[in-house]
Amino acid sequence: MAIDVLLIGSGGREHALAWKIAQSPELGTLYAAPGNPGIATVATLVELDPADHAGVVDFAKAKGIGLVVVGPEGPLVAGLADPLRAAGIPVFGPSAGASRLEGSKGFTKDLCTLKDIPTAAYGRFGEAEAAKDYLRQRGAPIVVKADGLAAGKGVTVAMTLDEALGAVEACFAGETALGSEVVIEDYLEGPEASLFCLCDGQEALVFGTAEDHKRAHDGDEGPNTGGMGAYSPAVALTPELVETAMARIVRPTLEGMREAGTPFAGILYAGLMITREGPKLIEYNVRFGDPECQTLMLRLKSDLLPILLAVAKGDLSGLAPEWRDEAAVCVVVAAEGYPGAYRRGTEIRHLPADEAGAVVFHAGTRREGERLLADGGRVLGVTALGADVAAAVASAYRLVGAVDWPESFFRSDIGHRAIGAAAS
Numbered sequence: 001m002a003i004d005v006l007l008i009g010s011g012g013r014e015h016a017l018a019w020k021i022a023q024s025p026e027l028g029t030l031y032a033a034p035g036n037p038g039i040a041t042v043a044t045l046v047e048l049d050p051a052d053h054a055g056v057v058d059f060a061k062a063k064g065i066g067l068v069v070v071g072p073e074g075p076l077v078a079g080l081a082d083p084l085r086a087a088g089i090p091v092f093g094p095s096a097g098a099s100r101l102e103g104s105k106g107f108t109k110d111l112c113t114l115k116d117i118p119t120a121a122y123g124r125f126g127e128a129e130a131a132k133d134y135l136r137q138r139g140a141p142i143v144v145k146a147d148g149l150a151a152g153k154g155v156t157v158a159m160t161l162d163e164a165l166g167a168v169e170a171c172f173a174g175e176t177a178l179g180s181e182v183v184i185e186d187y188l189e190g191p192e193a194s195l196f197c198l199c200d201g202q203e204a205l206v207f208g209t210a211e212d213h214k215r216a217h218d219g220d221e222g223p224n225t226g227g228m229g230a231y232s233p234a235v236a237l238t239p240e241l242v243e244t245a246m247a248r249i250v251r252p253t254l255e256g257m258r259e260a261g262t263p264f265a266g267i268l269y270a271g272l273m274i275t276r277e278g279p280k281l282i283e284y285n286v287r288f289g290d291p292e293c294q295t296l297m298l299r300l301k302s303d304l305l306p307i308l309l310a311v312a313k314g315d316l317s318g319l320a321p322e323w324r325d326e327a328a329v330c331v332v333v334a335a336e337g338y339p340g341a342y343r344r345g346t347e348i349r350h351l352p353a354d355e356a357g358a359v360v361f362h363a364g365t366r367r368e369g370e371r372l373l374a375d376g377g378r379v380l381g382v383t384a385l386g387a388d389v390a391a392a393v394a395s396a397y398r399l400v401g402a403v404d405w406p407e408s409f410f411r412s413d414i415g416h417r418a419i420g421a422a423a424s
Contacts, residue, residue, distance in 0.1 A: 015361040
């Protein structure tokens, strides 16, 4: 029997999920709310506000939806999955209680302490002066994080004490305040990598690795962003390191969440630093990464829909996802000025057509008649497969070069660490 699916979200991650779900022979109708012009090529867009939980539940009931896939972190932290589950509707995405792993960095750090999970030493502060005193004691480099969701922009890796003090002030002061609490962490050194795990509340199954590029500009310079590109698999995560991370980080986390009465079911995304002492947890996300998801979806050989359903129904037994041998690379094309002030509504005059093993995912676009307009900071995710990272990079940048959008910018060095490692 065909399964009707409702996908929540409108970004590049959701376009990648929609693109992959749409290939399933088990799919009936794919709906997306609110979606974007790219998602509209493979799904029926519906006018639903994800913040209107009752409206989402009513729609799912009326349409006989067999699975709701919640893409972004905002609706998950706000608890959208809870009323859906209460109504008996299978949902891919954790409960509000389990989503605290992303919604509160302080909660996650305290869980790490409780379960002896390797992570950076830290302090939690509810007011600026105490945080500044701690900074003066610890010195720099040091990391300052707003406790709540900040769309990838609430983290400052401060190389000087003055920069760290300024980051604390920005978290607490003025209209741009990012929250009522900050977490201050010791600076960790080593390559970063992302580990993705499917979780059913009890067990975890590795579901790919990737490396994101957070800084806005080439050479890992400039401010942190939501991600300017990614490649998969991550060269820094060997099979041995993956198993170490599962044993010391992921499985103790699932145990701790069960003990807290909020078992985690969904995709758990562990941001890791590979230090001399082994993998350490930087942070958790409770959804697919963006742009990491784009690379994972191109590399996944298996049908995604039964995998999402198995997680939603709380039973991973028998799942064995198959992956392509190729590497995948995603290059984000962003609006000039991002992650600071940028213009909306500039015209994207031309996009290259998708090819076998190469897709232009929409992340922040909208239609105005026949015109395609930029409607966000990160606007496109140009993603390609290749025999190795260097080949995937070449394919992705060839397509980037065919994008006609003068008011854009992108990094020209996505995948540089993997290419450098392969050459050494």
